[in-house]
Amino acid sequence: MDYQLTEEQQMLVDMVRRFVRTEICPLEDNLDPDAGEIDPEDSERLKEMTKKMGLYGLGIPPEFGGPDVDVTTQTLLSFEMAQHRAGLYNPCYNVFGGAGLAQLYEATDMQKEKYLYPVLRGEKTSFFGLTEPSGGSDPGRAIQTRGVQDGDDWILNGAKIFISGADHADFGILFARTSEDKTRNGVTCFLVDTDMPGFHVRRVVHTLRSTKYATEIQIENLRVPKENILGELNKGFAIANDRLSRYRIPYAAGCIGVAMKAQEMAIDYVKIRETFGGLLASRQAIQWMIVDNEIDIRTSRHVCLEAAGRADRGDDFRTEAAMAKLLGSEAGGRVVDRVMQIHGGYGMTKDLPLERWYREMRIRRIGEGPSEVQRLVMARNLIGGSFH
Numbered sequence: 001m002d003y004q005l006t007e008e009q010q011m012l013v014d015m016v017r018r019f020v021r022t023e024i025c026p027l028e029d030n031l032d033p034d035a036g037e038i039d040p041e042d043s044e045r046l047k048e049m050t051k052k053m054g055l056y057g058l059g060i061p062p063e064f065g066g067p068d069v070d071v072t073t074q075t076l077l078s079f080e081m082a083q084h085r086a087g088l089y090n091p092c093y094n095v096f097g098g099a100g101l102a103q104l105y106e107a108t109d110m111q112k113e114k115y116l117y118p119v120l121r122g123e124k125t126s127f128f129g130l131t132e133p134s135g136g137s138d139p140g141r142a143i144q145t146r147g148v149q150d151g152d153d154w155i156l157n158g159a160k161i162f163i164s165g166a167d168h169a170d171f172g173i174l175f176a177r178t179s180e181d182k183t184r185n186g187v188t189c190f191l192v193d194t195d196m197p198g199f200h201v202r203r204v205v206h207t208l209r210s211t212k213y214a215t216e217i218q219i220e221n222l223r224v225p226k227e228n229i230l231g232e233l234n235k236g237f238a239i240a241n242d243r244l245s246r247y248r249i250p251y252a253a254g255c256i257g258v259a260m261k262a263q264e265m266a267i268d269y270v271k272i273r274e275t276f277g278g279l280l281a282s283r284q285a286i287q288w289m290i291v292d293n294e295i296d297i298r299t300s301r302h303v304c305l306e307a308a309g310r311a312d313r314g315d316d317f318r319t320e321a322a323m324a325k326l327l328g329s330e331a332g333g334r335v336v337d338r339v340m341q342i343h344g345g346y347g348m349t350k351d352l353p354l355e356r357w358y359r360e361m362r363i364r365r366i367g368e369g370p371s372e373v374q375r376l377v378m379a380r381n382l383i384g385g386s387f388h
């Protein structure tokens with residue numbers, strides 16, 4: 001498969017790379033190493049720049065006002081946008097705009113007015129509430145939050161855990177069991193406002209991530225009108241599936257982008273650092289680490305672009321997206337670890353972005369479906385569903 005970039009793709013990649021290096025990285029020099037936000041004035045200024053670049057709202061389908069950029073090009077740009085200290089969880093501090101919860105593109109007109117469009121305008125923020133204390137790998141079976149019909153409303157009771165950003169969100173998507181069916185066929189997706197009586201963020205859960213805290217949610221007799229059901233009753237999973245696979249591509253691309261930047265740092269460093277009377281670059285143990293990094297980067301990048309290409313062509317890309325997510329997150333972790341080793345003591349400091357990437361990269365093997373679940377998805381697609 002040939003991944004020669006088109007002239008336009010190369011131009012966009014160069015433009016975003018320049019933007020990250022000249023606009024984002026210098027700001028980080030003056031921020032706390034764990035910062036998750038930039039100054040609002042800088043944010044507005046940079047958003048104007050990304051709008052002028054024609055790239056604001058990347059990921060938003062063109063029919064909803066996003067730029068007409070295919071998944072392959074978006075992936076190439078995601079590699080670039082992650083290449084700074086906060087790049088894994090805050091690529092470019094969101095100055096390219098957020099696509100919001102992809103599931104909302106399937107919403108009714110009324111739901112789009114109330115939830116989707118305000119998100120696209122940057123007026124509202126949301127959360128995605130799937131995982132429960134009973135488990136997240138197999139949420140179809142694990143979900144214990146119950147939805148019971150009461151006239152035109154539904155009454156929800158239960159709990160969610162590890163939900164990112166629910167403490168400052170305006171609304172979210174909440175999955176609840178609405179039938180006796182104990183599989184994913186009995187689950188419905190509800191749009192829930194965080195100021196509805198009965199919605200409580202019980203605690204903020206601190207993880208390896210520097211920002212974007214996860215939360216634990218308690219839902220007590222939360223009354224939701226039936227108009228807030230997203231998609232069809234008991235088919236909450238069906239609407240999410242294709243979009244969930246799609247998320248795995250940019251998720252992998254973020255890991256790969258960080259690995260690319262870490263590798264660049266390593267190559268620069270080994271050419272200037274001397275030990276035992278010679279440069280690190282001359283030591284075979286170091287050379288092999290650089291080579292192993294490159295193998296990790298190129299293989300994961302290749303699969304990630306293959307998944308993106310299949311998505312662009314309308315082909316089934318679930319296996320490739322799962323493989324990209326697994327490879328990107330695992331290879332990214334190995335690369336950052338090796339680059340820390342190459343940097344010695346400096347690799348352990350917060351002066352360099354490596355320690356933040358190291359912590360946050362570890363989450364990537366769990367978030368958006370752990371590596372084991374990605375293997376399960378691939379096995380299901382390769383062997384067939386009846387063995388699972």
Ligand SMILES: Cc1cc2nc3c(=O)[nH]c(=O)nc-3n(C[C@H](O)[C@H](O)[C@H](O)COP(=O)(O)OP(=O)(O)OC[C@H]3O[C@@H](n4cnc5c(N)ncnc54)[C@H](O)[C@@H]3O)c2cc1C
Nearest residue numbers: 128129130131135136137162163164207214368369370372
């Ligand atoms: C920082 C952070 C942010 C998160 N944000 C969100 C969010 O916004 N919304 C949301 O809904 N969730 C979120 N999650 C939850 C995340 O999606 C889950 O943690 C993940 O899906 C795994 O679920 P679990 O933690 O319950 O692990 P479990 O399901 O209990 O699994 C435990 C381990 O067993 C492995 N395992 C499971 N089944 C098998 C099997 N069949 N064979 C082999 N191994 C298996 C898993 O891979 C995992 O390693 C977040 C998690 C973190 C850490």
